[in-house]
Amino acid sequence: MRTAHATHNPPAMFIDSHCHIDFPNFSEGVAPLLANMRAAQVSHALCVSVNLENFPRVLALAEAHDNLFASVGVHPDHDEGREPTVDELVELAAHPRVVAIGETGLDYYRLNREEVDWQRARFRTHIHAARAADKPLIIHTRSAAEDTLAIMAEEGAAVPGGVMHCFTESWEVAEAALAMGFYISLSGIVTFKSAQDLKEVARRVPLDRLLIETDSPYLAPVPHRGRRNEPAYVRHVAEEIAMLKGLPLEDVAAASSRNFFTLFAAASR
Numbered sequence: 001m002r003t004a005h006a007t008h009n010p011p012a013m014f015i016d017s018h019c020h021i022d023f024p025n026f027s028e029g030v031a032p033l034l035a036n037m038r039a040a041q042v043s044h045a046l047c048v049s050v051n052l053e054n055f056p057r058v059l060a061l062a063e064a065h066d067n068l069f070a071s072v073g074v075h076p077d078h079d080e081g082r083e084p085t086v087d088e089l090v091e092l093a094a095h096p097r098v099v100a101i102g103e104t105g106l107d108y109y110r111l112n113r114e115e116v117d118w119q120r121a122r123f124r125t126h127i128h129a130a131r132a133a134d135k136p137l138i139i140h141t142r143s144a145a146e147d148t149l150a151i152m153a154e155e156g157a158a159v160p161g162g163v164m165h166c167f168t169e170s171w172e173v174a175e176a177a178l179a180m181g182f183y184i185s186l187s188g189i190v191t192f193k194s195a196q197d198l199k200e201v202a203r204r205v206p207l208d209r210l211l212i213e214t215d216s217p218y219l220a221p222v223p224h225r226g227r228r229n230e231p232a233y234v235r236h237v238a239e240e241i242a243m244l245k246g247l248p249l250e251d252v253a254a255a256s257s258r259n260f261f262t263l264f265a266a267a268s269r
């Protein structure tokens with residue numbers, strides 16, 4: 001048998017570990033997004049839930065497409081909808097296409113720390129649910145790193161583990177999360193010229209703890225900055241990290257894809 005292509009490496013594959021393609025920004029539907037993913041060798045994407053009201057829409061995407069997954073959770077900035085209970089999150093997370101709990105965490109950017117006891121209570125609820133459901137956490141933290149790490153430690157977030165998504169904090173915060181067994185996910189922000197501290201974090205995060213994401217429709221990486229983001233663009237995030245780490249793009253692609261299926265073990269089933 002001829003094996004002319006036996007030594008040819010398969011093309012690098014990228015995985016968008018965090019997107020919101022159920023948002024109204026994508027009113028044309030996901031078909032063009034999936035086509036653009038294929039063209040850019042982006043093999044999978046995780047559609048992240050931000051409230052219970054729209055969770056059915058997120059789940060429907062993961063049910064309809066083999067290469068899309070879902071999470072369940074209520075974003076810390078969401079202050080209008082229904083408050084989740086541990087039992088409800090655990091029940092929704094039992095669905096085989098739901099691979100994580102989140103996004104959850106703390107955000108003191110818009111509201112002051114003193115105003116948001118409910119954010120901290122909700123974050124604890126999500127950690128309890130992740131432990132009970134045995135699924136990892138997707139954690140959002142903005143202007144709240146100290147409290148986020150403290151609650152993670154108090155509630156045993158290291159048990160289910162998870163990812164610090166769209167990471168923009170210092171190396172010290174990254175180190176504390178890594179020490180709890182967490183992964184660090186970098187978004188298009190790492191491609192911005194102004195993000196020098198984050199570029200340094202990218203250089204230092206161990207390759208076996210790194211994930212990549214778009215957080216689309218937000219935060220489009222250079223060269224799409226300022227426009228609507230989409231999962232296909234996660235490739236630019238990987239390119240920037242490869243450049244910063246001085247590694248071949250294939251290495252960043254392979255490691256971040258492997259990490260995705262290690263962390264979100266339910267995605268491999």
Ligand SMILES: [Zn+2]
Nearest residue numbers: 018048103215
């Ligand atoms: Zn998000």
